[in-house]
Amino acid sequence: MSNITFCDYIRKRREEIELPLRKVAAYLDIDTSTLSKVERGERPASPDYLKPLSEILELDLKEVQTTYIADKITKDFGGLEHLSEGLKEAEKQIKRNKK
Amino acid sequence: MSNITFCDYIRKRREEIELPLRKVAAYLDIDTSTLSKVERGERPASPDYLKPLSEILELDLKEVQTTYIADKITKDFGGLEHLSEGLKEAEKQIKRNKK
DNA sequence: ACTAAATTTGACAACTCTGTCCAAATTAAT
DNA sequence: ATTAATTTGGACAGAGTTGTCAAATTTAGT
Numbered sequence: 001m002s003n004i005t006f007c008d009y010i011r012k013r014r015e016e017i018e019l020p021l022r023k024v025a026a027y028l029d030i031d032t033s034t035l036s037k038v039e040r041g042e043r044p045a046s047p048d049y050l051k052p053l054s055e056i057l058e059l060d061l062k063e064v065q066t067t068y069i070a071d072k073i074t075k076d077f078g079g080l081e082h083l084s085e086g087l088k089e090a091e092k093q094i095k096r097n098k099k
Numbered sequence: 100m101s102n103i104t105f106c107d108y109i110r111k112r113r114e115e116i117e118l119p120l121r122k123v124a125a126y127l128d129i130d131t132s133t134l135s136k137v138e139r140g141e142r143p144a145s146p147d148y149l150k151p152l153s154e155i156l157e158l159d160l161k162e163v164q165t166t167y168i169a170d171k172i173t174k175d176f177g178g179l180e181h182l183s184e185g186l187k188e189a190e191k192q193i194k195r196n197k198k
Numbered sequence: 199a200c201t202a203a204a205t206t207t208g209a210c211a212a213c214t215c216t217g218t219c220c221a222a223a224t225t226a227a228t
Numbered sequence: 229a230t231t232a233a234t235t236t237g238g239a240c241a242g243a244g245t246t247g248t249c250a251a252a253t254t255t256a257g258t
Binding site for chain 4: 119120121131132135136139141
């Protein structure tokens with residue numbers, strides 16, 4: 001029922017493959033403390049982290065991005081009544097822009 | 100073909116019904132200068148503006164929100180490769196959360 | 199229990215963001 | 229052309245964000 005948040009997603013995975021925060025943080029070139037905060041949802045993840053996270057956690061980049069986006073959108077736009085329609089419209093526009 | 104940006108959308112409409120910035124800004128309870136910047140895309144619109152904007156510009160709130168969301172998402176997430184998938188996933192989650 | 203490693207916490211500086219104020223520039227009306 | 233109204237620009241303050249550092253706490257290994 002409940003949606004996996006981005007922070008839980010990456011923390012679970014990191015524990016799964018038994019990497020210490022220290023190592024992952026070093027790979028992302030950020031402080032251990034920063035990553036700790038991100039993993040506990042105290043701070044949002046920077047989009048810059050996505051690619052290196054997918055690498056060191058051996059996750060599909062697409063899945064990482066998807067989880068990140070879904071999470072951030074619900075947080076950023078959660079208060080708007082017509083969010084679903086807005087998202088559909090956004091999708092259309094993005095497809096249009098690709099061409 | 101080109102997507103209407105939120106700022107163009109509200110500026111066009113304001114000019115259409117011939118309201119000065121001054122009046123609209125007063126209704127939103129912000130400085131004229133701030134609204135000027137928003138209408139030219141120099142500053143993002145606050146979500147707080149959406150409701151009063153729809154009222155004074157006599158626009159459907161749903162349309163206002165949809166335009167706002169679509170615009171903001173392309174600006175916020177434009178750099179991500181898997182944005183379309185992320186949006187679909189976000190939609191699913193939002194629907195799930197409604198229940 | 200002791201030690202070392204891992205993680206969390208809080209204070210902090212640098213930076214960004216939001217909106218205001220007021221002066222300058224542009225546009226409209228007579 | 230002058231005047232009045234509208235719009236824009238830039239300096240600014242206050243609030244919020246981002247990541248770091250170092251100390252405190254928790255967890256794991258012996």
